[in-house]
Amino acid sequence: xxxxxxxxxxxxxxxxxxxxxxxxxxxxxxxxxxxxxxxxxxxxxxxxxxxxxxxxxxxxxxxxxxxxxxxxxxxxxxxxxxxxxxxxxxxxxxxxxxxxxxxxxxxxxxxxxxxxxxxxxxxxxxxxxxxxxxxxxxxxxxxxxxxxxxxxxxxxxxxxxxxxxxxxxxxxxxxxxxxxxxxxxxxxxxxxxxxxxxxxxxxxxxxxxxxx
Numbered sequence: 001x002x003x004x005x006x007x008x009x010x011x012x013x014x015x016x017x018x019x020x021x022x023x024x025x026x027x028x029x030x031x032x033x034x035x036x037x038x039x040x041x042x043x044x045x046x047x048x049x050x051x052x053x054x055x056x057x058x059x060x061x062x063x064x065x066x067x068x069x070x071x072x073x074x075x076x077x078x079x080x081x082x083x084x085x086x087x088x089x090x091x092x093x094x095x096x097x098x099x100x101x102x103x104x105x106x107x108x109x110x111x112x113x114x115x116x117x118x119x120x121x122x123x124x125x126x127x128x129x130x131x132x133x134x135x136x137x138x139x140x141x142x143x144x145x146x147x148x149x150x151x152x153x154x155x156x157x158x159x160x161x162x163x164x165x166x167x168x169x170x171x172x173x174x175x176x177x178x179x180x181x182x183x184x185x186x187x188x189x190x191x192x193x194x195x196x197x198x199x200x201x202x203x204x205x206x207x208x209x210x211x212x
Contacts (some may be wrong), residue, residue, distance in 0.1 A: 003104065005151050005167040007032035007111070007133025009049075010062070011039025011085060012155025016048060018183040019154055019164050026168070029053075030104060032133035032151060033060020033111035036089065038081045039155055040191045042066075046091040059098040060111045060134070067096055080201055105174060107131045107149075124148060131167065138165040138178055149176060161185060161208035182211060 004026040009016045029052040036042040049057055065072045066089055071082040101110040112134035118124055120139040126146035137159065138152025152165025162185045168177040185205065192202050 001027045001171040003028040003030060003169040003171065005030045005032065005104075005109070005131055005169060006154050007151045007166075008034040008060070008136055008153035008156060009039075009045050010034055010037055010153070010155040011042040011045055012188055013039065013041035013044050013048070014185075014187045015155045015164050015183050016045055018181065019166055020048075020052075022181055023166075023168065023179075027054060029055040030102065030109055030131075031055070031057045032109060032131065033058045033098070034062045034133065035060070036066055036091075036095065037062040037078075037085050039188060040085070040195050040197075042085055042089050043091050045155075046094055050094060056102045056109075057095075057098045058102060058109060058111055059095075059100055061115070063095045063098055067092060077200065077204060080198055084195075084197055084201065104131065104169060105171065107169075118148075118150065138180070140178065149178070152178075152180075159209070160211035161205055162210045185210070 004023050031049050035045045035049055066086060071079045101108055107129045109131045112132050117135045119135055119137055124141055124143060126143040126148055129146050130148045133151050136153035136156055137150060139150050141148040149167060151167045154164050154166060157163045162182055164181050164183055166179050168179055189205050
């Protein structure tokens with residue numbers, strides 16, 4: 001069985017759909033959180049994730065913020081996005097059912113560990129095997145006999161904004177693939193302009209580096 005593991009879609013429906021179209025032979029799905037905020041399609045991304053068969057949906061910090069109705073970050077850009085996207089969000093009942101963690105084989109799946117942003121160069125002490133998201137960087141980290149995978153971000157890659165990162169776990173071979181594909185980011189930017197996002201928010205996507 002193939003399990004698609006993904007995180008940090010962040011309201012980016014075109015990227016979400018591109019990943020699902022590419023990986024159309026998966027039997028199970030695990031979302032590591034942060035389906036919402038930033039992009040214009042938070043409601044649609046929640047609906048699509050819920051529609052996938054054998055799907056497990058985990059709580060991210062942005063779902064927590066939407067449930068509380070308050071931005072939990074001090075970052076000015078994050079607050080600006082929250083103010084724009086939260087006002088039109090209507091799926092609070094659905095995201096309230098998301099869980100904190102799940103087990104996949106010998107991995108604990110959760111949004112992050114101790115609410116921290118973990119990067120490839122972060123010193124991490126592991127007491128278990130983990131699959132996480134949150135920091136929008138895809139990497140594999142080894143500590144003693146334990147391993148951590150960060151799936152990266154579907155909708156807002158911090159290195160190349162037009163790159164989608166995710167993981168594929170094969171339950172029969174117990175193997176993990178770190179996957180990367182490109183998508184057209186212009187429909188996202190055009191929709192943000194159509195919905196009158198602030199120039200500050202739009203420029204975040206326009207000015208980020210893209211991968212050819």
